[in-house]
Amino acid sequence: MPDELSDLDIVLRSRTNPDAFGLLFARYWPAIFTYCLRRLQEPDAADDAASSVFVKAFAARERFQSFRSPSGHNVRSWLFSIAHNVVVDAWRSNRQTLSVDRPGSTIAATLADRGTPPEDEALDAEEARVVAAVLTHLPERQRSLVELRLSGLSTTEVAEILGLSVSATKSLQFRAYRALRDVLRANPALLTREIPS
């Protein structure tokens, strides 16, 4: 059964049966799209970026070498590695068009364009805006790390994606979240609610 195939099985199988890659797409599209949206803020840009991730992964599937991963055969890390590069490239090329002054405002605007948003959607939009705004205060690498953590990746996976040792990733991670705390404290206007002290 397709659902029983491991990620690695799917990649191997897709080398001779390209359609099999669709299983990997179905499995990881939501996570990759959300990751791209978190960084790019614009649904269309995120859609393009996420599509590009899978196209690149498909093109590189025969070059995927499982033993390159210290943790074994982590296809998820591989996909997020590609996604990381794609969003960094997209961010660099589109940074002038993104909402620098009010990160996250694009999401809010998109929700507004859909009509009067329900209360929970408005809250979602505001929270997304806060997250985006907070993350812009972090150095690039710390921001990338937090974005990957928010996508559910483990310390080991983040290390693989960022090309760091696990111990270096732990240190960076600790610093990143402590910096986040400082940002949240120093920018209460970013918050929609008080942070417990």
Added chain:
Amino acid sequence: MNANSRNAHSRSDVHDSTNLFAAWLDADGPGKAPPGPLSDAELTDACEAARQIHDLDGGLRSYASAVASQRTRSWEDIMPTNPAFAAPTRTPAFLPASPPSPAPRNRNRFARSWQLAINAALAAILILGLGVGLWREFGPTSPTGPDGQNGLAASGTPTADTVSSSFPYPNGDECTVTPLTQDEARAFFEAVNVATPPPTVRYEHALVPSAEDSAAIMSTFRMWQACTLSMWPMAYSLPLITPWYMARHSTWFMDGYVDDPEDAKDKRPVSDRTIEYLTKISTADETQRATITAAYSDLFPTPTSSGTPMDGPPTATYVPIPNGATPIASPTTSPTRGRSAFPSIFARDITIIGPDRASALVYSVDERSGEIMPITPRVAEFVKVDGHWLLDDFYEPNRG
């Protein structure tokens, strides 16, 4: 407590905190109480920030889910939008329109590719990636060899040779390259190890190559295939490729999916020990490779149990070989590689795409059925160095 011991103690505390925090975060920490002593203010702060940001991020996840559900993306949505996957590429225009043939059973050439990583003799093969071919059928004395195909290559249209459903296996004697010495091999690998590939300069429009260039390119490609047969030391095929081919396709140097040159730099340099291993393995014969690789086993991470190969043959669809195509077959068995088959390749549409740079479409052909595998073609790029055409890159058409 002196200053040194205080500093050591402080470093230890930080180290403990980073480990505690990582373990807490990995264990879905934002939903749990902070670890460690509450007196550790920095750890508590980090945990609280994690809780806050992960909680807030729930809004974005909800929003992303709502947007994604409205768009309902599928793999089929994406594939046709990419030229590499569109029908004209997957089924080239010159192919006759006929239904795909059923895949032969027991075709599992890729199924055990993971095993290559831990197989000593396969390390060298992996470095060269994709190349296996047959020279005999297309050697200089063959009627279908380069001398007989100058016109074909120049026009980009295969001659009307009759295509057989089976092809003779290659003979290693047909690789006639002078192999690199150990010193030359080391210099080759060190050239890869110090920099990113030079920028590629292309013409705005592709040009028709001269018959001489076409023949030389075809000759290089076929010789490269012959010399990458598993029984040949890598030193025989290195003279046919540029160092940058190695950089792009070798597991050891590969940029892989890293598109950003800045990130690619992080992949190199590899260690002196890796260079030493590659130098030795590239000049070793088949009987020496396992011993050499065993001596450098520390360079090979141990695969986990999840590397179990899939059971049963992968499914594939095949289309008939085009009329006039000139296939190159390959061995169906190889005691060294442990594979049952490997795609054979022929090339067409050779064009000059830049100063001393050419490309050709290359196709994989199933040597049993003589049918083209629909995942092809790929593009092989060549550069002219000191009057010789060398293979420089090999990729799927959608790249870049």
